[in-house]
Amino acid sequence: MPSVPSARLRLGLHNEPLPLTHPFRISGYVFNAMPATVVNLHDGRYEGRGEGAGVYYLHDTPEQMLATLESHREVIEAGISRAELRQLLPAGGARNALDGALWELESQRTGVPVWALAGLPATRPLLTTFTVGADAPDVAARAAVAYTQARAIKIKLSGDLDEDIARVRAVRSARADVWIGVDANQGYVPATLERLLPALVDNRVSLLEQPVARGSEAQLDGIDHIVPIAADESVQGFDELEALVGRFDVANIKLDKCGGLTEGLLMARRARELGLQVMVGNMAGTSLAMAPAFVVGQLCDVVDLDGPLFLVSDHTPGVVYRDGYITCGDDVWGAGRVIRA
Template sequence: MTIRAQTALTLTLKVERFAYRQPFRISGHVFTETPVLVAEIGNGRHTGRGEGAGVYYLGDDIDHMLAEAERARPAIETGITREGLQSLMPAGGARNAIDCALWDLEAKTTGRPAWQAAGLGPPRVLKTTLTLGADTPDAMAKAAMELDPYAPVKVKLTGDLHDDVARLQKIRAARPRAWIGVDANQGYRRDTLERLQPMLVDCDIAMLEQPLPRGEEAGLDGLKRRLPFVADESAVTLADVPSLAGRFDVVNIKLDKCGGLTAALAIAEEARRLGLGVMVGNMMGTSLSMAPSFLLGQLCDIVDLDGPTFLAKDRDPGVIYHLGTIACPPSIWG
């Protein structure tokens, strides 16, 4: 159940920038900071907060998020529910920030935590992957040894078959017993993917995320998947999910992609109905982004909520990483 919107709400938008400890490289991109849009929605007594980092590969940057939020401001401040927000704004970082602020406002106004409003049980600590940005094979092997030894490892690939295989061989030698998944970030094509798969099996890789570019999903038709394939860039909103069955095994849900926790919960339900596994990921961001994603993670098979580990400084209070897990104090959000 959702509380009805008040006769008037106030929307405050802030842009904040969080520098990385070191540059982070994936296929086709190098990142040095995460700019986020923080939405604060007040009803005169309480204020809810939410954060959006946007979706870089869809042009959903800070300027775009601000423009979307300002366009929706009159309707939001007149009074809106989370359900009404879904048709008011398109999916993306701005709706994510505002949707999560409404969840937080509801929790503070009613005294009922967000996990209860979402129909979940009390949140439990979750095992989360830690990610290795793309680098030289030796540098990545060294970085793998420096990660929490209890954490699953997610490895960013670049699409260069020879270098990627060398990276994985070095990392597997450094972490022989670790759960390792790889993320191609759209870097492969059908022919190179067919050559990559046996190498992944040889390195005991647990999953392959987004091997082909978004829009080229038909290239997976007829391909024998020798390990679970995860849809990321191919799975933005609920409308994308039906076309994934038979091409992918798992859907990676990110609140910035789909536009908030409300939409994310609907995607998780639909993915399960279609027999797909569910993963929660992130577009980086601070602990304020991880907190609502942590609730979604309670429903997921794979959790990848390591965004704050890349930051030179996170928010305080922040999520807690310990022995390969993530915990989220309720004081952060919801």
């Protein structure tokens, strides 16, 4: 996985509002938009782009990301490698956006697809989850039915035990055919979790994501993993992977958390060494954000890359959703993208 310093570059930065088609509810939050910071790197002939949404619960906002990148403009424009970037910026949305731009710029310059630069032999379509918000059970069931192509559905939980169980039952009743996972977004404690788990088993739920609050992972000690448990908020980057062993079964890699594709690939391979399964997720975003996550997804057991489906508009060309799978062509991001003057 080479990381070659760039020649003198021109850095472009801007924020995009990315409004959602409908309000989206999870435990503790309702989103109407998922704004992002976009990085453009030009060398006079080739261009690299990256997008970062940041981590909302860590107050990693687009305004802060933009300011962070602007404060390092001189260093970036002088030419920086991906390895140097890991030292320059902390994990988070700003590093993710710039890391993505560096990957695409190298891919454009060399004519080699990003997946090949990442050491992969090829890419394949990935079965992705389609997310249902933490809405009333009947609303959630209708949303699940509306995902006619979905083969896998992720249900957001609210932290209200009775409502959550009713929501899961409603979705399972409406979609007996699909794989189901649920995401608690830190909304549970041991007493409620022990009551939730049997209901998940009864409704053939295959994954429970982040049931307890970050920092309270010890609450999982003694919990019977009758449903595999994934860490999301509990694993921000590479250095936190080892602490998951024994408490979680799956590590959810999000590029906005860990700081980009470079770190995400390292995490996926290390998680395997530790005996963990691997998941790739997203903080919403356009196809530009999904493209590097699609590369990480080639190494994953569970894929959750439905972000563009929630947006009012997306890039063209963009990722394609067909028959429950996501595909990202080389023309979306990397060597195959045509640069128009």
